Amino acid sequence: MAYAISSKEIKRNIEEKLNRYFGVSFKDASKDQLYKAVSMTVVDILLEEKRQFNIKMKEQKLKRVYYLCMEFLVGRSLKNNLYNLGLVEDYRKVLANYDINLEDLYEMEPDAGLGNGGLGRLAACFMDSLATLNYPAMGFSLRYDYGLFKQKIVDGWQTEMPDIWLPGGEVWLVPRSDRVLKVRFGGWVTENFEDGKLKVEYHDDTVVEAMPYDFLISGADSSTVTTLRLWQSRSISTFDMKSFSQGDYAKAMAKASEAEVITKVLYPSDDHSQGKTLRLKQQYFLVSASIQNIVNDHIKRYGDIRTLPDKAAIHINDTHPALCIPELMRILMDDHGLGWDEAWEIVNKTVAYTNHTVMAEALETWHLDLVLRTLPRIYQILQEINKRFMEQVWKKYPNNWDKAASLSLIMDNHFRMANLSILAGHSVNGVSNLHSEIIKKDTFKDFYEIMPEKFTNVTNGITHRRWVYQSNPRLAALLDETIGHDWYKDASCLKQFRKYENDNQVLERLLSLKEENKVDLSNWLKKKQNVDIDPKTRFDTQVKRLHAYKRQLLNVLKIIELYNILVENPNYDMTPQTYIFGAKAAPGYYHAKEVIELINYISKDISMHPEIKKKLNVVFIEDYCVTSAEKLIPASEISEQISLAGKEASGTSNMKFMINGALTFGTLDGANVEICDAVGRDNIYIFGMTAKEVNNLWRSGYNSLQFYNQSSSLMKIIDRLKKGFAGKNFDNIVNYLLYLGPVADQYMCFADFENYIHVYHMMDNDYRNPKEFARKSLINISEAGIFAGDRSIEEYAKNIWHLEKIK
Ligand code: 26Q
DSSP states (O other), X not given: OOOOXXXXXXXXXXXXXXXXXXXXXXXXXXXXXXXXXXXXXXXXXXHHXXXXXXXXXXXXXXXXXXXXXXXXXXXXXXHHHHHHHTOHXXXXXXXXXXXXXXXXXXXXXXXXXXXXXXXXHHHHHHHHHHHHTTOOEEEEEEOOXXXXXXEEEETXXXXXXXXXXXHHHGGGEEEOGXXXXXXXXXXXXXXXXXXXXXXXXXXXXXXXEEEEEEEEEEOTTSSOEEEEEEEEEEESSOOOHXXXXXXXXXXXXXXXXXXXXXXXXXXXXXXXXXXXXXXHHHHHHHHXXXXXXXXXXXXXXXXXXXXXXXXXXXXXXXXXXXXXXXXXXXXXXXXXXXXXXXXXXXXXXXXXXXXXXXXXXXXXXXXXXXXXXXXXXXXXXXXXXXXXXXXXXXXXXXXXXXXXXHHOSEETTEEEHXXXXXXXXXXXEESSHHHHHHIIIIITHHHHHHOGGGEEXXXXXXXXXXXXXXXXXXXXXXXXXXXXXXXXXOGGGGGGGXXXXXXXXXXXXXXXXXXXXXXXXXHHHHHHHOOOOOTTSEEEEEESOOOGXXXXXXXXXXXXXXXXXXXXXXXXXXXXXXXXXXXXXXXXXXXXHHHHHHHHHHHHHHHTOHHHHHHEEEEEETTOOHHHHHHHGGGOSEEEEOOOTTSOSOOSHHHHHHHTTOEEEEOSOXXXXXXXXXXXXXXXXXXXOOHHHHHHXXXXXXXXXXXXXXXXXXXXXXXXXXHOBTTBOOHHHHHHHHTOSSSOOTTOHHHHHHHHHHHHHHHHHHHTSHHHHHHHHHHHHHXXXXXXHHHHHHHIIIIIIOOOOOO
């Protein structure tokens, strides 16, 4: 059901914004002014819906989930909101009267890139589902001035530029100066008992103001609007007048800068926790402001803090917001006078945690000294939590130092945030079946042994409305024509599409719409990067953060193998194919940057050899982001999901590709396993070791040379890397693969190489029969319904948060 508004009103609203904010009329307005004015009218609609929603919430007094996450990778909002409000055509018509193309205005919007990758995009997809399904929810994060860096490739090398999203992005933020809060850092604390009550006093601490900005998120055809509240850090004493008068201008500004830097920029690394003070401050700033906000609202609505667990579920997305545990303890005890046990029970019933990684270097820890210096009261509480827990552990496992060491919240003078989150919350979930099993049996097996009831799985999901309906309108139209429109709100209806698996007409349509999407992508890439790709070639895509475990390098090895074959035999009968890469590397991750360089140099080399390029092309998409994903995924035919089994917690692009009809070429890792179960082995290309085989091989000792010495292909590939591409050799990568340098290839590319090539040839063979391939593609689309974010959210709501829908 569309939001009720007439064309006349839409027109008047836009005119009013243009006039008020820019002093121009429709005719004189620039595209940028139009984008902003149009967006402001949409925000007004959302505010009105929000007002109605608040009235309902007040009447119904329902439990609400608060989703805490350091990242929300929202992307663009204008198009999304117009779709969700059902107003695309109305706005299009109004603008067309002035010869303004709505699509052009979409392009004026910068991405809100407030996230690194999967975890941040998952949070954004979940907000869409929460609003669409009418669950009471609120998200909390930070209003970074700069989101994830912009990637520029200079002579093949990644360089990072600041992501300046706020001019243009700020139209979506509603400032809430009425809800400002204070967050304390540093100093020292004293504890005194006055009249038998604990009184905690702070000394020499620094107080920073948390200013909220609300990002309103519409649901599809629902009147629920979910608020994503983003905190900005501000100094209280903005200006040191005394220093200024004495001419020390830098000092006059110093305090203010120290506070403001907290939300200046998103940390661009998603591979390991580096223990930086500023990151700790960011995390505490988020949780302190958010928990105060939650508690204040609860007291205002219900008067009694003891009922918090009945009305609030606090979800921590990975351990990044885990400090909300000691922070809630602090507020319950110090501000509301509760005793330890009572406070602990409330925390336990309220908090739930999702784990997104099993890789040791990515599990967060914080040095005790750093926590003590930065957050002295939180430090005390964390020590007390651990002390009490260790007493229990010791009782259960007397003199068992191994158990104590593996369960303790403290290890090598560091707090372990995952241990804290598992212990304190009532639920721990992984993000795919395989990942959740690994957590129980391996990563956290000692916790699973003593508290098995906490462990569960919720496989990730994506908002199919954004990732198909909005970004692939041709496929959406075909689905509407064949199975009707119900799939839009209920993705399980996609199963009905399977009826058409032998319908030649539908298969033809699928093939032709894919081809049109490929043409669109080629044109877009030409315009954006001045790169030519041939839409008549097969589009084989790997887009994700660059990380060794995701094995972009394995894909590259395959490409070099094909290159070598073509050099040896230029007449080799090869399906013309284009390999598309998009990936950002953490700025300090040198090896990942070398892989990006290698891809770019192979691409350059191929451009110098037109005969090869006709059959084998490679492109690197600069600055991969949500908006480019929306163009790439609908045009792709093969989706590369080739991480070393056991390492990728879930993957979510695998789901986006699948639902857009691309076939997965992948290992049995993360959600690939469930994709495989859903479509059947004939409709997916699975290769490589299982997670179990990976463990066995690693334990028995992986020797890359063993694989190398038995494979003439690998030898030629290594020779080629030494010889180089476009005049540049890649000795570091050779050393990495062969374990001749300081770092071994822990992700064992060579071990899976032979099978990768074998399965590649099977896939290539199938591709030569377009009908058969289209049928497989149709089956993938039909079976993708279970990977809708709506399904994930229903599971969280029922099994973890215990929510009811708003009526
Ligand atoms: C930690 C400490 C300090 C600075 C940064 C970080 C940090 C930031 C982001 C650590 C990790 C991340 C992001 C992780 C991530 O995106 N994980 C992915 O989550 C997806 C959603 O569940 C999964 O599908 C992917 O498998 C997983 O890799």
